[in-house]
Amino acid sequence: MTSYAVFLRGINVGGINIKMADLKEALQGGPFTGVKTLLASGNVVLASELEPAAVKQEFETTLRKAFGYDAWVVVVTADRVAELVAACRYPADDKTTHTYLTLASDPAALDELFAAGEALDSVEQERLGPEALAWLAPAGGTLESPFSKLTAKPKYKASTTTRNLRTMIKVRDAAAALETAAG
Incomplete structure (x- = not known):
């Protein structure tokens, strides 16, 4: 049995509203x-005998059937979430900047985003692995930041999602608790 973190893209924004209790059910x-x-932003921890690709497929199929929308998720093992959080050199809490991790189910999409971010003078970013990169945004200006606008492009919708580092820490801790409980 493997513990996973599953990150949903685009729920509880843009008209797709799912109550977390309904999602769990x-x-x-x-x-x-x-x-x-x-x-309420679509973060789930769970355990399964399935491999990551099968967890992704089963999860997306369940969401499409239960809630009637084109669902996209990024699946990361609990151990890998802990590694990504540990690898991030940016601060979780800072008064001037916020740290984000963009996660991808398609490394090529992340390669493209990283290269595009490198071309922007105002973006500080770091590749954490094939499935994640960390980047900074000014406090109070995340949605207007050039990199945030880049990640919001429709072509990345099916394969990427972004979480702030504080959320990733909460997910890491919940996934670790799940692993401990499973024993």
Whole structure:
């Protein structure tokens, strides 16, 4: 049994509203155990016998059936979430900047985003691995930041999602608790 973090793209924004209790209920009928939702932005920890690609497929299919929308998720093992958080050299809490991790199910999309970010003079970013990069945005100006606008392009919708580092720490801790409980 492997513990996973699943990050949903684009829920509770743009007209796609899903209550976390409804999400948890929809997932409990599938091949997942220990399902726990975190925050209202689509963060889930769970355990499964399935491999990551199969977790992604089953999860997206469940969301499409239960909620009737084109669902996209990024699946990362609990251990890998902990590694990504540890690898991020940017601060979790800072008064002037916020740290974000963009996660991808398609490394080529992340390669493209990273290269585009390198071309922007105002972006500080760091590649954390094939599935993640960290970047900074000015406090109070995240959505207007050039890199945020870049990640919001429709061509990245199916393969990427972004979380702030504080959220990633909460997900890491919840996934670790799930692993400890599973024993």
